[in-house]
Amino acid sequence: MEHQMVVQKKRKLFHVLIDLLTEMRVKQWTKNLLVFASAIFSGAFLDPGILLKAFLAFLSFSFMASTIYIINDIVDVDKDRLHPEKRYRPIASGAINIPVSIILLLFTFLFAVGIAISINSHVLIAVLVYFFMNLSYSLYLKHIVIIDVMIIAAGFVLRAVTGAIAVDGTLTSWFILCTLGLSLFLALGKRRHELLLLKNKQISQRKVLKFYSVELLDQLMTVITGVLIMFYSMYCYSEGTAMMFTVPFVLYGIFRYYYLIHMENAGGKPEEVLLNDKHILVTVILFSILVVIIKNFT
Numbered sequence: 650m651e652h653q654m655v656v657q658k659k660r661k662l663f664h665v666l667i668d669l670l671t672e673m674r675v676k677q678w679t680k681n682l683l684v685f686a687s688a689i690f691s692g693a694f695l696d697p698g699i700l701l702k703a704f705l706a707f708l709s710f711s712f713m714a715s716t717i718y719i720i721n722d723i724v725d726v727d728k729d730r731l732h733p734e735k736r737y738r739p740i741a742s743g744a745i746n747i748p749v750s751i752i753l754l755l756f757t758f759l760f761a762v763g764i765a766i767s768i769n770s771h772v773l774i775a776v777l778v779y780f781f782m783n784l785s786y787s788l789y790l791k792h793i794v795i796i797d798v799m800i801i802a803a804g805f806v807l808r809a810v811t812g813a814i815a816v817d818g819t820l821t822s823w824f825i826l827c828t829l830g831l832s833l834f835l836a837l838g839k840r841r842h843e844l845l846l847l848k849n850k851q852i853s854q855r856k857v858l859k860f861y862s863v864e865l866l867d868q869l870m871t872v873i874t875g876v877l878i879m880f881y882s883m884y885c886y887s888e889g890t891a892m893m894f895t896v897p898f899v900l901y902g903i904f905r906y907y908y909l910i911h912m913e914n915a916g917g918k919p920e921e922v923l924l925n926d927k928h929i930l931v932t933v934i935l936f937s938i939l940v941v942i943i944k945n946f947t
Contacts, residue, residue, distance in 0.1 A: 684812030
């Protein structure tokens with residue numbers, strides 16, 4: 650009897666831990682891999698010291714992103730309970746109550762700030778800018794058409810910039826433009842997926858969706874796709890002939906993601922597309938390996 654009680658307590662503790670990690674959106678930490686971009690493209694990825702700084706920046710951004718996710722879930726708890734997918738989130742489903750979620754967000758915020766301080770003051774500033782920018786997004790800016798997408802894209806750019814600051818890497822105009830182009834592409838795909846998913850419920854679920862249409866988002870994605878390809882091609886041209894060999898991987902990755910958005914109604918969660926679609930995952934891995942080889946051995 651006593652043994653069964655111990656087992657039940659362990660199971661309960663395990664489920665609580667899973668709920669906490671789910672609320673922190675650990676799966677979405679893959680978005681923060683962008684902080685490694687500067688180390689990879691600067692040719693310093695194989696340096697243990699540089700890699701450690703990039704990893705710490707990744708952890709700092711991940712914990713701060715979790716803080717924002719928790720705040721957003723607390724603010725939107727009533728709306729999320731009516732959402733076909735978000736209603737299963739720990740706070741919306743009642744698996745985690747509001748007091749516990751507040752304690753959790755305080756821990757994630759302090760972890761993020763503490764790790765950023767251990768790197769340098771500039772990383773701390775960047776992480777705090779990310780926090781306040783996304784706090785403004787959660788409370789107000791997500792209701793303003795176009796601005797909502799720009800804020801999401803700015804968050805990705807800030808990740809890449811923070812990675813460069815953490816490893817003392819160089820920030821080129823092409824690097825920032827490529828990151829911005831990719832970020833807008835992903836953000837527009839996310840909005841398109843939400844619009845199709847919610848259909849007639851868009852006004853009550855996310856007010857800003859009433860200002861969008863699938864046709865508008867498709868046109869914007871077409872524009873940004875061309876711009877992104879141009880930006881990356883120009884970057885590769887400026888870096889030398891070897892980098893041009895990475896262009897086909899970028900083209901295939903973009904076209905594959907475009908295919909998933911239009912033919913399989915994906916794109917709502919880019920991190921899941923990365924992990925679940927073998928074509929995208931293999932393309933990203935091969936692309937990264939090729940860039941590391943070119944930057945370190947040519």
